[in-house]
Amino acid sequence: MKKHNLAAIVICFVLAACGPSEKKDEGESFFPVLSFLRSQVADVDTTLNAIREYVSTDSSKTDTIFVHREQFRQLAEDFLSIPDLSKPEYKKRYREDKQFDETLNRALFTYTPVTPEKELIQKQEVLIRPDAGGDKITSIIINSVKNTKDSAVQKRMLWQVDRSFQVITIKQLQGQPEITTTVKVVWNEE
Numbered sequence: 624m625k626k627h628n629l630a631a632i633v634i635c636f637v638l639a640a641c642g643p644s645e646k647k648d649e650g651e652s653f654f655p656v657l658s659f660l661r662s663q664v665a666d667v668d669t670t671l672n673a674i675r676e677y678v679s680t681d682s683s684k685t686d687t688i689f690v691h692r693e694q695f696r697q698l699a700e701d702f703l704s705i706p707d708l709s710k711p712e713y714k715k716r717y718r719e720d721k722q723f724d725e726t727l728n729r730a731l732f733t734y735t736p737v738t739p740e741k742e743l744i745q746k747q748e749v750l751i752r753p754d755a756g757g758d759k760i761t762s763i764i765i766n767s768v769k770n771t772k773d774s775a776v777q778k779r780m781l782w783q784v785d786r787s788f789q790v791i792t793i794k795q796l797q798g799q800p801e802i803t804t805t806v807k808v809v810w811n812e813e
Contacts, residue, residue, distance in 0.1 A: 653719055654732050654749050656763055657707040660782060664699050667810050668692060677807040690808065698808050701780055701790050705765060706744060708734055716742065728752060729761065743767050760784050773797040786811045 667674070674690040676698060690698065708717055720733040730751040736742035748764040763782040768775070777793040787809040795801045 652711075653709045653713065653717070653734060655707070655709040656747060656749060656765075657703070657705060657709070659760065660699070660702045660705075660763070663782070663784065664696055664703065666785070667695050670810060672810050674808065674810045677809070678804070680804045681802060695808070695810070698806070699788065701778060702765070702782060702788065705747075705767070708744065708747060717744075730758075743769060 674692065674695055676688045676690050677685050678688070679685040696703070706713065715737070717734045717736055720735070721730070722733075723730050727750070730753060732749040732751070734744070734747040736745065739745055744765060745768050746764070746766040749760060750762045750764075752759045752761050761784055763784070765778075765780040765782075767778045767780070770776075774797065775795045779791040779793075780788070782788045787807060789805065789807040792804045792806075793801060794804075
């Protein structure tokens with residue numbers, strides 16, 4: 624398992640996570656989720672681990688597929704195509720809440736939109752496990768909603784750092800039943 628070079632960023636965020644924050648310092652930026660996910664994909668590109676994809680629709684039978692390394696980036700596209708909330712234009716459009724959950728032993732950075740109906744990302748969470756040897760990002764959760772006049776698509780995405788990701792897509796087309804598809808991709812089973 625590779626140690627990520629984001630330790631300095633993580634330490635700054637964890638130190639600032641003493642409690643919920645409403646106001647943001649002008650010099651402070653959101654956690655760079657998209658950059659972190661891109662580094663995870665680059666790591667998988669260099670691993671020799673087998674990559675498996677599990678797909679199920681409406682909780683029916685699950686299909687298991689071995690994935691070629693070249694296909695991994697395409698499977699991770701839902702994560703790689705999210706808006707980069709660390710860019711300055713999102714600072715006023717999203718709220719950041721930093722807290723520490725003693726039960727989970729995790730620092731949580733939660734981003735929610737100021738005007739939910741105008742934003743694709745409805746919630747983004749970064750979970751960090753504090754450790755004397757270096758804090759570790761353990762998972763990233765992203766919920767998105769895209770509505771058009773004839774459809775609604777919700778995505779519930781979970782990235783387990785250095786191990787797997789899962790995307791649950793709930794699609795509702797006008798006049799048709801809701802379809803739920805779950806795709807899980809695993810490259811490092813522990």
